Amino acid sequence: MLLDPTLPVRAYPGKTFQCSCGREHSTRLQEVIIEPGALKKVPGLLARLGFARPLVVFDTNTRAAAGDALMAILKEAGQPFDFFCFENPELIADEAGLGAVLMALTDANDSLLAVGTGTINDLCKYTAHMTNRPYAVVGTAPSMDGFSSGVCALIRSDMKTTLQGTMPRAVVGDVDVLRLSPMDMIQAGVGDILGKYTCLLDWKLSHIINDEYYCPAIAEMMKRAVDTVAENAAGVYAREPDAVAAVMEALVLSGIAMSYSVNSRPASGCEHHISHYLEMRFMFDGRKPVLHGRKVGTATTLAAYCYHRLAEESPDFDAASNVVSFDFDAWADRIRRSYTRAADSVISLEREAHKNEPDRVRARLAAAKAHWDEIRSAIEELPSAAQIEGMLRASGAPTTPAEIGVEVPLLREAICRCKEVRNRYTLWQLLYDLGMLERYADEAAPLFGKAE
Ligand SMILES: [Zn+2]
Numbered sequence: 390m391l392l393d394p395t396l397p398v399r400a401y402p403g404k405t406f407q408c409s410c411g412r413e414h415s416t417r418l419q420e421v422i423i424e425p426g427a428l429k430k431v432p433g434l435l436a437r438l439g440f441a442r443p444l445v446v447f448d449t450n451t452r453a454a455a456g457d458a459l460m461a462i463l464k465e466a467g468q469p470f471d472f473f474c475f476e477n478p479e480l481i482a483d484e485a486g487l488g489a490v491l492m493a494l495t496d497a498n499d500s501l502l503a504v505g506t507g508t509i510n511d512l513c514k515y516t517a518h519m520t521n522r523p524y525a526v527v528g529t530a531p532s533m534d535g536f537s538s539g540v541c542a543l544i545r546s547d548m549k550t551t552l553q554g555t556m557p558r559a560v561v562g563d564v565d566v567l568r569l570s571p572m573d574m575i576q577a578g579v580g581d582i583l584g585k586y587t588c589l590l591d592w593k594l595s596h597i598i599n600d601e602y603y604c605p606a607i608a609e610m611m612k613r614a615v616d617t618v619a620e621n622a623a624g625v626y627a628r629e630p631d632a633v634a635a636v637m638e639a640l641v642l643s644g645i646a647m648s649y650s651v652n653s654r655p656a657s658g659c660e661h662h663i664s665h666y667l668e669m670r671f672m673f674d675g676r677k678p679v680l681h682g683r684k685v686g687t688a689t690t691l692a693a694y695c696y697h698r699l700a701e702e703s704p705d706f707d708a709a710s711n712v713v714s715f716d717f718d719a720w721a722d723r724i725r726r727s728y729t730r731a732a733d734s735v736i737s738l739e740r741e742a743h744k745n746e747p748d749r750v751r752a753r754l755a756a757a758k759a760h761w762d763e764i765r766s767a768i769e770e771l772p773s774a775a776q777i778e779g780m781l782r783a784s785g786a787p788t789t790p791a792e793i794g795v796e797v798p799l800l801r802e803a804i805c806r807c808k809e810v811r812n813r814y815t816l817w818q819l820l821y822d823l824g825m826l827e828r829y830a831d832e833a834a835p836l837f838g839k840a841e
């Protein structure tokens with residue numbers, strides 16, 4: 390079967406598709422149920438998945454949102470299960486959280502069923518992976534796209550880290566539950582999804598410049614889901630079932646797209662780099678964390694501004710190429726100041742990846758020069774910063790980094806340094822290669838950051 394990017398999300402799990410990109414695409418996800426009243430379908434789902442006695446995991450919030458209702462449904466259906474409830478409302482996905490899930494698990498539990506979003510899902514995903522059990526997730530808020538990904542974001546020794554987990558066998562989103570979840574979480578889901586506009590462009594850019602693998606069908610599949618969320622932004626704010634379902638569907642599709650591309654290219658680009666950098670700095674500075682999708686959404690406005698600004702310029706690739714230089718020690722000094730306790734891993738990444746090496750920079754500039762018309766037309770398809778701001782505003786979400794408290798100097802630093810966090814070619818690396826990154830940061834930070 391050939392991959393058709395126009396199918397609804399429930400049509401992708403459990404199948405293998407041939408693709409025009411030359412690869413075969415599949416996901417370990419077997420089923421997706423996103424509809425009003427979906428909780429009632431969980432007993433039948435567990436039977437199809439062969440989960441004999443799952444450990445159902447929730448916290449006090451998600452227990453009230455869906456856990457109690459789900460347990461009543463399971464009991465009535467005669468489905469054996471055990472459950473574990475985190476009583477700590479400040480639960481984080483760290484060593485203690487993992488230990489608690491592990492200690493609640495018995496030999497009788499052949500599977501896990503997470504009831505929650507980011508933290509509960511990550512704890513169950515990692516435990517399922519390490520104990521070689523299958524798991525499924527009942528999402529309680531459409532707030533981030535990690536439901537259906539194979540990796541988990543965990544905190545180890547107070548540092549955020551990404552570890553291998555297992556794909557859930559199924560994702561359930563009861564729209565009656567999702568639409569009543571906290572509005573800031575739903576808006577975060579919208580932000581995480583709108584970020585796909587810039588990340589899909591980054592992916593295409595890297596394909597054009599670096600000949601990186603790119604699948605137009607996966608990109609199209611994501612683009613359609615993102616457009617649907619954008620069209621429904623006002624409905625999200627009104628908690629309309631179809632609008633909230635569209636956000637959840639796009640979030641789950643994003644995980645499927647990542648399994649198809651076997652990396653996070655369809656889900657994370659320059660806007661996520663800004664978000665990761667801000668998250669780290671907020672944590673180091675002891676500031677109150679901001680939901681992932683709120684950072685991503687506001688960074689998307691900023692990135693769209695910079696992208697369009699670049700398309701208006703006629704960069705002088707030869708002049709840029711002639712002045713390329715890289716002083717590793719001076720660069721490492723700046724990284725130590727910006728990244729502080731996380732600096733070592735960023736510096737060793739550059740030692741392996743050599744992304745800033747002058748020869749590599751010049752080669753990329755030559756490719757960008759040769760394909761500039763193609764690059765510019767790709768940028769022209771990106772919604773403008775004003776349009777993205779409008780979509781975020783319609784959903785009631787913050788629209789700029791200033792609105793989530795990011796001051797001008799911090800935003801300037803994020804623009805200049807965030808690309809070092811991963812070895813991934815994006816808009817920021819292109820601007821760096823052109824010698825224009827600092828100038829863009831000087832110009833954009835006061836427009837999008839908070840005046841002190
Ligand atoms: Zn493909």
Ligand SMILES: [Zn+2]
Nearest residue numbers: 534581681685
């Ligand atoms: Zn994200």
